[in-house]
Amino acid sequence: MVHQSPRSSAEYEPLMRRWGEHFTCIAPDTPGFGQSDPLPGAPEIGDFADALGAFVDAIGVGRCAAYGFHSGGIILMALLKRQPARFSAVAIGGYAIWTADEMRLFGEHYLPEFHPAPYGEHLAWLWNRILEQSWFFPWFDVRDAARLSVAHADVGRVQQAVMEMLDAGNAYRAGYGAVLRAPRDIPDPDAPCPPTLITAYDGDPLQAHIARLGALPPHWQAHAVATSQQHQNESLAFLAARAGDAPCPPLAEDDGEGWVAVGDTLLHWRGARGADALHLHAPGAELTNPAPGGLAIDAPGHGLSDRAADPCAAVEDAARALGAGTIAWPAPPPGDAALLYPDLTPDRFGGHLLRAWSAARAEALFAPWYAADKVHAIAVDAAAIAPAAIARRARARLRAGDSAAAWHHLLTEMDQGE
Structure with a gap:
């Protein structure tokens, strides 16, 4: 499952929970997005x-079914054309065929540089x-x-996309730019390739591009649908009918980073087990x-770790699972917890972003930062x-x-021997 730009694989979590009843779903962060390193130089779609x-x-x-939305579909199509035997079937949501005028417009305005500014003014633009982006295209x-x-x-949807853009930083321009510059890469009608479905729903700016696709290979389908749910349902049915029933092989994992399951909680770790x-x-x-x-972990509810009903127990269970000898608990920072952690609940106007930035800037100048x-x-x-x-601290x-x-409160209790 290949995500769109400038997003990350996190956008697929709700869909993966539903499709996981039918498949083993794997969604990588494409280079430069989410937690993936960018590609060197000035990469193109290939x-x-x-x-x-x-x-x-x-x-x-090995051979598998695949799904991509917008930019993710462009990347999938490029790989499909080069290595068609990789896929049993492909479903794509909205495949872009840009005109010369559209390309010129995008080239001039669509991908501005994105760098942290000293006082956080870049965050107002980003929000x-x-x-x-959902109002105009x-x-x-x-x-x-x-x-x-x-x-x-929808504040929640905007917040998720904003956080993903903060992860990507200026690297978003390389990945997004590559898909915007990508040519029509659909295989020739007589080329051997897996069956593919392309759909786009009402309101998707790429729905009009279906008429631009031109001649398609046999066993390919392309049409408009009414809703995003219909697009997802048709994509699922198309892939499920053609994916086969071979079990997913054991997946290789990074031996220096991952997630440890503690009940229903996943805690992110990095370093050396044991x-x-x-x-x-x-x-x-x-x-x-x-x-x-x-060896280190993101504390429950921090970084890439889930929240936990009992953070202390979750950390202790993670330490056992990772084979750590002891736990190096940090001391709570000095200051009033009610002031150290301002309310960062996302709001309609993006003010929470500037609150995080102001605290992250001030903590480099005063201790505690609010004094x-x-x-x-x-x-x-x-x-x-x-x-x-400052950007790293504000994002954290x-x-x-x-x-x-909550973490401060727990550490304070432990420090006081409660």
Whole structure:
């Protein structure tokens, strides 16, 4: 399952829960998005297709069914054309065929540079750019003629896309740009290739592109549908009828990073299993790369770890599962917990992003960060006040949300021997 740009595999989680009744669902972050490293240089669509093929080989999957939406469909099509034997069937949601005028418009405005600014002003742009992506297409073409029928102001959906864009940073331009520049890559009508379904629902700006597809290979279908649910249902039925019933092979995993299951909770870890100690970070932060031979996790509700009903028990269970000798609990940071962790609940206007940024900036100048006076001033560290460093801390705070205060409370109790 290959996601669209500038998103990540996280967008597929609800769909994977439903489709998981029929398949083993695997959704990688494409290079430069989510938790995947970017490709070097100035990659084109073929480089992303090759990376996808290499990923499938690395985890040990052979011939399989595949699904991609928008940009994900472009990447899949590029790999399908190069290596058709990889796939038993492919379903795509909206396949773009850009005109020369559209390409020129995108090239001029669609992919601005995205870098952290010292005072967080880039966050105001980001929030509104993602919000208005559902109002107009392209997002910057604010005219009645460019309005979309699927406009919304769903704060949860905007927040997820914003967080994914923060993960990608300026690398979003390479991945997004490659798919925007990709040519019509549909195989010739007489080329051997797996059966493929292309659909697009009402309100999808790529629905009109179905008429631009041209001649298709045999056993291919392309048509408009009314709703996103119909698109998903038809895609599922198409893939399920052609995927075969071979069991998924054992999947290769990274031996230096992953998730450990503690009941229904998944905790993200990195380092070496069996290390002497499992290291934990402060509230509102997230794991950093441990020293060689070390082991660290994102605390429950922080970074890439799920929340846990009993964070202490979850950490202890994770330590046992990972073979850690001891747990290196951090001391709670000094200060009033009610002030250390401002409310970062997403709001309609994106104000929570600036609250996170302001706290992350101030903590490089004062301790505690909210006590902005001479007594609490700390030496200025140029590295800590650099916009990229503030961006990392602000993103960690946003990921943690109210879990930061809960983690602080737990550490305080442990520090006091309760």
